[in-house]
Amino acid sequence: MKSIAAIILAAGKGTRMKSKLVKVMHPLAGAPLIEYPLTAAHEANASRIVVVIGHQADAVRDYFSDREDIAFALQEEQHGTGHAVACAAPQLRGFHGSVLILCGDVPLTRAATLRDLLQHHEDRQATVTVLTASLDNPFGYGRIIKNSTGEVTAIVEEKDATPEQCAIREINSGIYCVEAGFLFDAVSRLGSNNAQGEQYLTDIIRMAADRGLSCAAHPISDPLEVMGINDRVQLAQAEAVLRKRINESHMLNGVTLRDPATTYLDRGTLIGRDTVVGPGVHISGRSEIGEECSIEPGAIIRGCRIGNRVVVKAGSVLEGSIVHDAVAIGPMAHLRPGTELLEEVKIGNFVETKKVTMGKGSKASHLTYLGDASIGSDVNIGCGTITCNYDGVSKHRTVIEDGVFVGSDVQFVAPVTIGHNSVIAAGSTVTKDVPPDSLAIARSHQVNKEGWKKTRGSG
Numbered sequence: 001m002k003s004i005a006a007i008i009l010a011a012g013k014g015t016r017m018k019s020k021l022v023k024v025m026h027p028l029a030g031a032p033l034i035e036y037p038l039t040a041a042h043e044a045n046a047s048r049i050v051v052v053i054g055h056q057a058d059a060v061r062d063y064f065s066d067r068e069d070i071a072f073a074l075q076e077e078q079h080g081t082g083h084a085v086a087c088a089a090p091q092l093r094g095f096h097g098s099v100l101i102l103c104g105d106v107p108l109t110r111a112a113t114l115r116d117l118l119q120h121h122e123d124r125q126a127t128v129t130v131l132t133a134s135l136d137n138p139f140g141y142g143r144i145i146k147n148s149t150g151e152v153t154a155i156v157e158e159k160d161a162t163p164e165q166c167a168i169r170e171i172n173s174g175i176y177c178v179e180a181g182f183l184f185d186a187v188s189r190l191g192s193n194n195a196q197g198e199q200y201l202t203d204i205i206r207m208a209a210d211r212g213l214s215c216a217a218h219p220i221s222d223p224l225e226v227m228g229i230n231d232r233v234q235l236a237q238a239e240a241v242l243r244k245r246i247n248e249s250h251m252l253n254g255v256t257l258r259d260p261a262t263t264y265l266d267r268g269t270l271i272g273r274d275t276v277v278g279p280g281v282h283i284s285g286r287s288e289i290g291e292e293c294s295i296e297p298g299a300i301i302r303g304c305r306i307g308n309r310v311v312v313k314a315g316s317v318l319e320g321s322i323v324h325d326a327v328a329i330g331p332m333a334h335l336r337p338g339t340e341l342l343e344e345v346k347i348g349n350f351v352e353t354k355k356v357t358m359g360k361g362s363k364a365s366h367l368t369y370l371g372d373a374s375i376g377s378d379v380n381i382g383c384g385t386i387t388c389n390y391d392g393v394s395k396h397r398t399v400i401e402d403g404v405f406v407g408s409d410v411q412f413v414a415p416v417t418i419g420h421n422s423v424i425a426a427g428s429t430v431t432k433d434v435p436p437d438s439l440a441i442a443r444s445h446q447v448n449k450e451g452w453k454k455t456r457g458s459g
Contacts, residue, residue: 003097004118005180006041007088010034010104011054011075016231022056024104025063026235029242030266030284032063033229036107041100042069043111044118050091051104052084080198081174082190089184098122099183101176101201105229107238109175113225120218121177127213128182128205130155131175133223141171142202144217152215155202159195170219172202173226182208242267258297272308285320296331304335307343321353342377359402371395372414376402382426384409401436 014023024034034051041049053060054075064070073088085101092099098121100114113131121129130152132144143165145154155172156165186207190199208215220226229235246267247260254273257263263277266284271277272291281295285303289295293306296314306312306323313330320337329335329347338355341347345358348365356370359377364370368381372389375381379400387398388411396414400406404418407426418424419436428442 002122003095004044004046004100005048005092005095005097006044006046006050006100006102007085007092008034008037008041008049008051008102008104009081009084010060011052011057011078011084011087012105013055014105014230017235018231022059023229025056025059026229028107028229028235029239029246030268030286033107033235034060034104037102037104037109038064038070040109040111040114041102044100044114046100048092048095050088052088054078080190080192080196081201082187082199082203085183085201086187086190086199089187092180092184095180097180099178099180101174101178103174103228106174106226107229108227108241109173109225113220114175117175117177117218120216124214124216126177126216127179128152128208129177129216129218130205131173131226132170132217132219133173133226134169134219135171135223136169138166138169138171143168144170144172146217150217151209152205152217153209154206157194157196157200157202170217173220174228175226176201178204182213278314290325299330303337313349373398373400373412375400376404376420378402379404380406382406382408382410386411388413 010024012023017023017026025032038049049069050071050073051060052073052075057074061072071091073091075084075087098118117129117131140158142155142157143161144152145156147153186204190203192199194200205215224241227238229238243264246265247257247263250265250271251257255271256276258277259279262279264282268286269283270288272289274291275289275293277295278297280298283301287301287304289306290308290310292308293310295312298315299312300317302319304318304321304323307325309326310323311328312318316330316333318335321335321339323341324343326343327341327345330349332349333347334352336354339353340357342358342360344361346363346365350366351364351368354371356373356375358375361377362375362379364381367383368385369387371387372395373387374397385406389395389398398412398414399417401418401420403421406424409427410424411429413429413431416430417433419434419438421436422434422438422440424430425439425441428440430440430442434440
């Protein structure tokens with residue numbers, strides 16, 4: 001197969017989104033819209049990819065700043081799709097091969113579909129091949145005009161079409177495969193004599209036909225693959241399609257989803273086999289979850305790495321955390337960024353952690369806040385324990401070494417270090433370091449005033 005390049009058109013503002021954010025950067029199942037055609041082009045073996053940017057060009061460029069395989073072309077003023085491709089031409093100077101042209105706001109096209117398009121283009125020895133679909137209601141789309149032999153002779157936009165042409169159901173998807181030599185010559189010659197006053201890329205079909213060059217159509221069976229996103233209604237529709245694909249992929253790979261319709265797994269989520277995910281679960285931020293885990297209903301997991309045989313109980317929220325094997329979390333626990341739980345740790349209900357490391361076998365079973373702390377192995381944190389890490393200006397760390405037993409309702413006023421195998425009595429406010437193997441009691445003595453109530457009277 002010939003060398004392949006790709007041009008992705010992403011310069012438009014997207015006014016119907018009614019947003020301050022440029023359309024192609026709107027999030028869709030955990031990634032901006034434009035990332036989907038980019039990924040599809042890469043998986044279709046495009047060796048060079050050019051993204052045509054315009055509105056909020058810096059936002060798009062900055063998002064992909066670490067991608068060396070992408071070049072950018074600036075379309076400062078938007079004069080149509082043909083003009084956009086012409087803006088990309090300098091980035092592909094000297095390229096000889098087939099050029100895929102994709103739309104930055106068409107996220108559902110599969111890489112396999114693009115590979116089929118490229119193969120059809122090569123098999124037909126076509127100069128231009130357009131991806132098409134047949135719609136029951138083709139309103140708004142350009143119509144495919146063919147001759148008696150099935151060759152495409154023109155694409156007519158809705159606003160320029162005759163009533164007879166409007167009756168055609170086969171539509172232009174806006175996705176093409178074009179031979180580079182013809183493409184860049186053709187777009188340099190485009191005019192703007194049409195209802196929109198723009199340089200239509202579709203006019204290259206007529207130009208190729210006039211030169212006797214082959215123009216083919218490659219129909220697809222699923223029109224959803226070429227659905228464009230113009231407003232937030234269509235964005236939600238596309239997200240539903242993508243989530244169905246994502247969920248089905250996980251289930252086919254050995255993950256149990258109790259209710260796929262209410263399970264929200266973002267693009268890039270990794271889940272090991274024999275893990276069970278309950279209804280109402282949200283997993284995002286390219287999280288990784290190991291094998292044989294149980295993620296109970298209503299859990300929210302963002303940007304976490306979770307080991308094997310982990311139980312995340314109902315209603316828990318995990319953010320930016322690392323969880324090792326055989327850990328139990330929740331219900332209703334909150335792991336904030338910077339948390340790392342080693343093997344067999346237990347975090348119970350209404351426990352919050354932030355920038356905390358807990359060693360193997362340690363546990364905080366309920367009603368506790370642990371922030372900016374290093375906690376060793378086999379430590380018991382009693383109910384109601386708080387690390388007082390903030391003095392109003394700076395954050396300070398609490399260090400609790402291996403084997404410490406912390407009673408209920410203890411406050412650690414950081415910075416403070418608790419030596420190994422120590423015991424902290426319930427109700428203590430610890431402000432000084434505790435040596436190893438010690439008992440720390442930091443509370444006032446109890447005073448009983450007998451008969452006090454009687455002296456106060458019954459009133």
